[in-house]
Amino acid sequence: xxxxxxxxxxxxxxxxxxxxxxxxxxxxxxxxxWGPGPAIEEGFETICGCDLKFVTGDVLxxxxxxxxxxxxxxxxxxxxxxxxxxxESGLFAPHGxxxxxxxxxxxxxxEVFLPFNWSQTAxxxxxxxxxxxxxxxxxxxxxxxxxxxxxxxxxxxISGLALLLWVKEVFGDExxxxxxxxxxxxxxxxxxxxxxxxxxxxxxxxxxxSYTTSPAYHIGAENDTSKQAxxxxxxxYFMVELAAQLAGTDQPELARQFMGYVLSEDFQxxxxxxxxxxxxxxxxxxxxxxxxxxxxxxLTHFLDETEAEALREPALDEWLRVFAQ
Amino acid sequence: xxSRLRAIDPAGTLAAAALTALVLGTLAAVAIQAGGPGGLGPxxxxxxxxxxxxxxxxxxxxxxxxxxxxxxxxxxxxxGRAVLVTLLGxxxxxxVIVAIMGLVSVFGRSGIVNEALAAxxxxxxxxxxxxxxxxxxxxxxxxxxxxxxxxxxxxxxxxRFRLARSLGFAPADIGRHLERPMLREILPGAWLAVFLVCLxxxxxxxxxxxxxxxxxxELAIYQAFRFDFDMGKAATLxxxxxxxxxxxxxxxxxxxIPAAFGSGMDRAADLRGPPGWRRGADGIAIGLAxxxxxxxxxxxxxxxxPRLHDLPVSVWQxxxxxxxxxxxxxxxxxxxxxxxxxxxxxxxxxVEAAGMLPLVASPLVLGTGLYLMLRGIASPTELxxxxxxxxxxxxxxxxxxxxxxxxxxxLRADYGRLxxxxxxxxxxxxxxxxxxRLARPLGFAGGLSAALAMGDLGVITLFADSENATLPLxxxxxxxxxxxxxxxxxxxxxxxxxxxxFWIFDRGGRAHAAI
Numbered sequence: 001x002x003x004x005x006x007x008x009x010x011x012x013x014x015x016x017x018x019x020x021x022x023x024x025x026x027x028x029x030x031x032x033x034w035g036p037g038p039a040i041e042e043g044f045e046t047i048c049g050c051d052l053k054f055v056t057g058d059v060l061x062x063x064x065x066x067x068x069x070x071x072x073x074x075x076x077x078x079x080x081x082x083x084x085x086x087x088e089s090g091l092f093a094p095h096g097x098x099x100x101x102x103x104x105x106x107x108x109x110x111e112v113f114l115p116f117n118w119s120q121t122a123x124x125x126x127x128x129x130x131x132x133x134x135x136x137x138x139x140x141x142x143x144x145x146x147x148x149x150x151x152x153x154x155x156x157x158i159s160g161l162a163l164l165l166w167v168k169e170v171f172g173d174e175x176x177x178x179x180x181x182x183x184x185x186x187x188x189x190x191x192x193x194x195x196x197x198x199x200x201x202x203x204x205x206x207x208x209x210s211y212t213t214s215p216a217y218h219i220g221a222e223n224d225t226s227k228q229a230x231x232x233x234x235x236x237y238f239m240v241e242l243a244a245q246l247a248g249t250d251q252p253e254l255a256r257q258f259m260g261y262v263l264s265e266d267f268q269x270x271x272x273x274x275x276x277x278x279x280x281x282x283x284x285x286x287x288x289x290x291x292x293x294x295x296x297x298x299l300t301h302f303l304d305e306t307e308a309e310a311l312r313e314p315a316l317d318e319w320l321r322v323f324a325q
Numbered sequence: 326x327x328s329r330l331r332a333i334d335p336a337g338t339l340a341a342a343a344l345t346a347l348v349l350g351t352l353a354a355v356a357i358q359a360g361g362p363g364g365l366g367p368x369x370x371x372x373x374x375x376x377x378x379x380x381x382x383x384x385x386x387x388x389x390x391x392x393x394x395x396x397x398x399x400x401x402x403x404x405g406r407a408v409l410v411t412l413l414g415x416x417x418x419x420x421v422i423v424a425i426m427g428l429v430s431v432f433g434r435s436g437i438v439n440e441a442l443a444a445x446x447x448x449x450x451x452x453x454x455x456x457x458x459x460x461x462x463x464x465x466x467x468x469x470x471x472x473x474x475x476x477x478x479x480x481x482x483x484x485r486f487r488l489a490r491s492l493g494f495a496p497a498d499i500g501r502h503l504e505r506p507m508l509r510e511i512l513p514g515a516w517l518a519v520f521l522v523c524l525x526x527x528x529x530x531x532x533x534x535x536x537x538x539x540x541x542x543e544l545a546i547y548q549a550f551r552f553d554f555d556m557g558k559a560a561t562l563x564x565x566x567x568x569x570x571x572x573x574x575x576x577x578x579x580x581x582i583p584a585a586f587g588s589g590m591d592r593a594a595d596l597r598g599p600p601g602w603r604r605g606a607d608g609i610a611i612g613l614a615x616x617x618x619x620x621x622x623x624x625x626x627x628x629x630x631p632r633l634h635d636l637p638v639s640v641w642q643x644x645x646x647x648x649x650x651x652x653x654x655x656x657x658x659x660x661x662x663x664x665x666x667x668x669x670x671x672x673x674x675x676v677e678a679a680g681m682l683p684l685v686a687s688p689l690v691l692g693t694g695l696y697l698m699l700r701g702i703a704s705p706t707e708l709x710x711x712x713x714x715x716x717x718x719x720x721x722x723x724x725x726x727x728x729x730x731x732x733x734x735x736l737r738a739d740y741g742r743l744x745x746x747x748x749x750x751x752x753x754x755x756x757x758x759x760x761x762r763l764a765r766p767l768g769f770a771g772g773l774s775a776a777l778a779m780g781d782l783g784v785i786t787l788f789a790d791s792e793n794a795t796l797p798l799x800x801x802x803x804x805x806x807x808x809x810x811x812x813x814x815x816x817x818x819x820x821x822x823x824x825x826x827f828w829i830f831d832r833g834g835r836a837h838a839a840i
Contacts (some may be wrong), residue, residue: 033639034806054792064554066697071704083552089435102500136663148434153537155548187434188453189536191544194804198426201433201809217807276807323536 022254025063025075031056036274040076043270045259048315050254060086063122064122067091073249074258076116078242079158081312083113084305086244093247095259102281105300115280116262117271119211120236120297121162122229123149129226130206135236137170140207145184150196150205153189154316160189163209164315165308166237169301173314179322189323202242212236214295219290228295233254235299240280337668339461340661341679347719348567348682351694358697362551363557372540373565376524379455379539384520388512390463391470394614397607398471398506399478400598409615410475411828416618417468418773418823420780420797422804423816425532427621428452428461430628437620457533466519468618473518473727476766477511478504480735496599511731513577518727520573521684525566542566546687556693563690570685574678622820629817636814640799644818646797647779650714651826655775657718658725662770665722666729667759670737677730684723689782691716710793715779721774728773732766761837768834772827779823796822 002033012076022044030036031054041052059075066072070091078086086092095114102108104118123140134140134147152160171178187205190196200208207230218224243262245255261267265286268279272291284292303311340443356362365373398410416424431437432452439449451462481503489499525543534540542562598607662680669677695716699708736759744758760767780797794802796819803812 028798029802029805031792032799032802032806033637034802034808058551061550061554065693066700069700153544155537155552156544186536188457188533190532191547194801195422195425195532197807198804198809198812199429202426202429202433204429204433214807221807283499320537324371324538 020050022052022071023071025055025059025072027077028056030077039270039274061077073255074245076243080240086311092244106302113244115240117277118240119213119277122212123207124210124214124229125207126226127228133230137232141181148205149185149207150188150199156191159193168315170234176318213277223308231295235301236297238300282312336664340664341676345679348686348694351691352563354694354697355556359557361522362561369545372545376541380520380523383459383523384516385521387463387466387470388516391474395474397610413795414468418776427625430624431621454535464522469516473515477507490506513580517577546689563687566685629813632814643794643796643799651775653776654714654717654778658721658774659771662725662729666733670733681723683719717778721777725770728766728770736762764837765834768830771832775826776823
């Protein structure tokens with residue numbers, strides 16, 4: 001309580017009010033020293049003359065709770081699976097940016113949610129441990145059951161939900177049969193991505209549901225080239241992270257400036273190694289060489305928010321039916 | 326006059342009312358925000374049943390397995406016994422994520438156990454699935470049950486055993502007249518504590534559960550909150566947890582019967598264990614428990630220790646912050662716990678129910694409710710640290726109470742009338758009677774609270790302050806940035822600090838205990 005009162009007192013003092021405070025909501029991992037937050041803060045503060053403050057947590061649930069009273073000026077780190085609910089809240093304003101130069105594998109014309117980095121779901125393995133990885137999704141389904149994979153729960157994890165939609169896209173009406181073939185290979189279903197990835201690096205599983213860009217971390221930060229993403233000819237599911245400005249912000253100019261900063265070369269140039277995914281607006285030759293050389297999917301699957309929302313319930317029911325047996 | 330004063334008992338009543346307001350108030354705030362409690366689907370009911378089932382199995386296994394271990398520890402003397410008793414308590418205070426790392430490295434696919442089985446040509450065991458959930462719960466809670474039952478054994482006055490020996494009691498007679506009455510009093514409480522811990526288990530069931538067959542209520546709450554944004558459903562599920570807690574509390578209160586040993590002269594317990602095959606059996610019980618509980622922790626240390634010196638300075642800062650918060654939180658738990666335990670010893674049963682409530686409060690509902698209640702007062706980021714301290718203090722309280730209540734009851738039964746007849750009240754009674762007599766359980770409870778607060782992630786979903794991150798939050802941030810090796814080192818640090826806090830409090834309590 002005392003610290004709250006202290007904060008109220010200091011907030012009212014003129015010394016700190018000289019610089020405008022600009023509030024950015026982001027997920028937990030984002031603002032840590034190992035995420036892209038500090039670089040974004042530094043980069044934007046040099047051009048805006050403001051004091052950027054990250055507030056972390058579950059971004060959308062928190063915004064929905066706060067409604068019009070939110071202190072947030074912009075949010076960063078939303079995923080495409082929540083844009084429908086976010087849009088329906090009416091809390092967001094158009095970003096006003098020119099989307100023509102985006103380097104996404106799909107067309108993006110959303111006027112509210114601005115992509116800043118993307119990747120695709122993929123099964124990652126260690127080539128020194130798994131010598132004959134499946135070369136297609138079908139081969140993964142047909143692999144012997146002692147090939148063990150870890151996946152994430154679609155009810156608590158965004159990558160888990162993406163897998164649900166990926167299977168639906170690749171196998172269509174046969175998706176339930178596909179899950180039945182996959183199930184004996186699933187070692188465990190974890191609540192989030194980090195637990196899965198930890199089990200994989202501990203050698204518990206042969207493959208882990210992660211991203212096509214995951215090997216970049218091991219190459220770039222650890223100089224370890226053994227981790228690879230299995231690229232499937234059936235295609236991979238598109239994952240994108242988004243920024244948006246609040247309609248009720250008291251600093252619309254700064255918010256607009258931030259949206260522009262997100263697509264600037266400064267921001268886009270650092271995001272690959274800060275968030276280990278592809279920047280949304282950066283030509284491939286501007287990426288670090290090892291990053292540009294990562295194998296990419298030939299085919300990209302993506303469901304827009306209306307399709308994805310319509311598919312979520314039945315696909316989840318199907319998954320539960322198979323995995324709860 | 327004195328008895329009427331006691332009947333009002335302002336401190337205990339106030340503490341109990343505050344707890345009830347915290348747990349039920351936040352639940353109500355969430356339900357009001359949602360416009361009333363929401364309905365449940367078939368998957369939610371499955372989650373309720375699985376939660377109940379695994380909690381009953383885990384609690385029963387933990388309590389039953391704890392009896393031979395506690396008895397062996399109570400009646401055998403050997404070098405390093407005191408250290409072993411303390412070490413065996415460690416899994417309970419391990420942060421969940423650290424414990425999972427350890428269990429996987431021992432029982433996982435490429436763990437020690439399966440490698441040994443493979444070398445012997447035996448089929449592999451799988452830790453993943455419901456058996457993993459129960460294994461993890463027994464790993465966490467066997468130490469709690471052992472400690473509670475061991476306290477029970479130690480609380481039988483040494484004079485009763487001397488009398489038994491002079492009467493020529495065989496082990497079976499000691500069992501009938503001393504041990505079984507003690508277990509009848511202690512065991513329901515121990516079972517209840519483990520049951521309630523398992524009822525709200527979230528991370529454990531999730532990482533090792535293997536999938537939707539092992540969904541718990543707490544996960545269902547998380548989903549309702551995070552993905553469906555259905556706060557009505559979250560409130561309903563939270564209410565079910567509270568209902569189950571009250572039901573378990575009533576059941577265990579009906580089963581437990583006070584042993585009524587009366588007070589002793591505080592002679593050092595002299596439990597000469599029976600010779601013969603029972604000596605070997607006790608050795609095996611202690612050995613197996615030590616292997617099961619210590620191996621996973623050893624494995625965590627071996628994995629993480631080499632990188633400990635590479636941890637960035639921000640991790641050490643977070644560690645310091647967490648220690649300070651844990652100390653404040655433990656102090657709050659002890660003050661509240663003592664007030665409640667003394668009040669419960671005077672026979673206020675509803676106070677006991679209130680004291681157990683935080684155990685089944687869903688951290689997510691608690692966090693959301695507090696957020697809704699406090700958002701008009703200050704910004705959630707400013708409140709992040711105080712709210713975390715307050716919630717950790719409340720969450721540790723049920724464990725502190727389980728330790729303090731039996732001690733407070735026997736204090737009252739054995740010394741209450743004497744103190745009353747001497748008109749010893751207020752601070753004098755606290756200083757001369759209560760604190761010295763309860764120093765040992767207070768130290769144990771304080772250590773437990775500090776260690777639990779140290780390892781808790783808090784309610785970060787809404788009250789997060791990434792600039793003032795706690796050590797567990799740093800651990801999660803490392804894991805989420807691919808830095809699994811650094812996370813393992815961070816886990817060792819977290820484990821070491823939690824254990825050190827526990828050890829210091831526990832030691833302090835024993836040193837200040839009345840002779």
